[in-house]
Amino acid sequence: MKAVVVTDFNSALEIQDVPVPTPGHGQVLVRMESSGLCHTDIHAAHGDWPVKPRPPFIPGHEGIGHIEALGAGVTTRSVGDRVAIAWLGSACGCCRHCMGGWETLCESQENSGYSINGALAEYAVAAAAYVTPVPDAVSSTDAAPLSCAGVTTYKAIKVARVAPAETVAIFGVGGLGHLALQYARIAGGFVIGVDIEDTKLAMATELGADHVINARTTDPVAAIQELGGADVAVALAASAASFDQAYRSLRRGGRLVCVALPAGNATLNLPIFDTVLNGKTVIGSIVGTRNDLADVFKLHAAGRTKVITVDRKLDEINQSIEDVLSGAIPARVVFQF
Template structure:
């Protein structure tokens, strides 16, 4: 099978011909149809973050495909079923986080395309209990970005407290932000979309943002405070300045949900204002299997639209360069069919 492999953090990925792996008793073998490119894959391939993967490894945690074989202990999915392989490859299932709906915080978790091989390949192994079924009628090319970009923003918008009567700022309308904006609207919030490129500001308008702020020429916090401030802000732009602008846009009691992970991310906060204003700052990492099932259901009902572009796995290195150069305005999805 064909796989894109990271052998060295300083070198391009190599397209290799590998043996199709055999599933362990708890695993499924998934024939990958589509695999989304998440910015995290680039950080993984470059070893950017404090906790690094160990080369050689196959990136990819937006994998969607058909279960081709299942080990004898797999009970919840069947051969022939379409499933998603998300970032949470598996967790212990027993710790306090796992049993209270916070499996994404489990200290014993493994992560697809990071600590275990991911979905930049024609086949991938996955834990039978941690793949998420993709419902009938959901295009696998849409399901791929929903498996990380979708579930991550869905969770962050929930944590930011979006509901009717609230105002929610979405900072960065790219692969994640265009979905965050749609979820904030689904939850009934008034939405403020912030970006620095014309096409993304236009996309925000097309998706129904109530307010659009161009951070190149407008003072984001000033504009949002003129509206009365934001109850919630979701930080998706990879820039330290945008984090602070989102924080400064909050009204009293507001929540800033941090999602984007720049290699050198820092946010300096004034303690006085944070205390006086009762501001909450939370980190939000992906979402649970249940969150992803909800994301798929909303898409099945026609409530969300995924903006994406199709690419070939062989072009993975060029795709990374395009993403880093800010040349793509949508989620890139490798079509392996």
């Protein structure tokens, strides 16, 4: 089969012919139809984070396809089912986090395309219990970004407890941000889109943003404060400076939701006096659970969200990475098989 392979952190990704994997106990073999390119895949390929994957590996955690074979012991899935392979490849299922509904905090979890081979390949194996069925009303192209960009931002809005008529500032209107602003609107919020690309801000306006701010030409903190400040600021740009801007855009009682993971071990310096006296909250939000992803698919099937994608072929992986890093992609690249 054809697969994207990270051979080391300093080289271009390779398209290699590798054996089709065999599903083990509790696993399924999925033939890919679509697979999205997440910024996390780029960080993984470059070894950007303190905890690094181990080359060689196959990246990808937005994979959609049909099950072609079942491993031993699989009774909850069937051949022919269309499923999503998401970031949470598996978890222990019995720790305090898993039992409490926070399986994404499990310390024994495996992550697709990072600690185990992922979905940027013609076939992938995955734990049967951790693939999520895709409703018929959701196309495979749309389902791919929803499996990470969607469920990640849905969770961010959920943990922020956005209430109707609150102001939500989305810092970074790209693959994640274009969905985050839609979930904020579904929750009843007034949305401000912040980015440095006019094309992305135009997309944000088309998707219902109440205000947009170009942070390259305008101080977003001053602009948001002139609008009354943000009740919630969601940091989705992989830039440490944007996290600081997001924090300073908050009004009293505001909540900063940290989602993006800039390269290296970036830090956020918080003014203690301002945080305490103004009752501000900082929340770390990781990707959502399997239940969250099922909710994301339900919302999309009901016509509540729109996914903006650019179709590519798998052998365009390196050019696609360049395009994402340059800001040339409005939202999400999806590879079609």
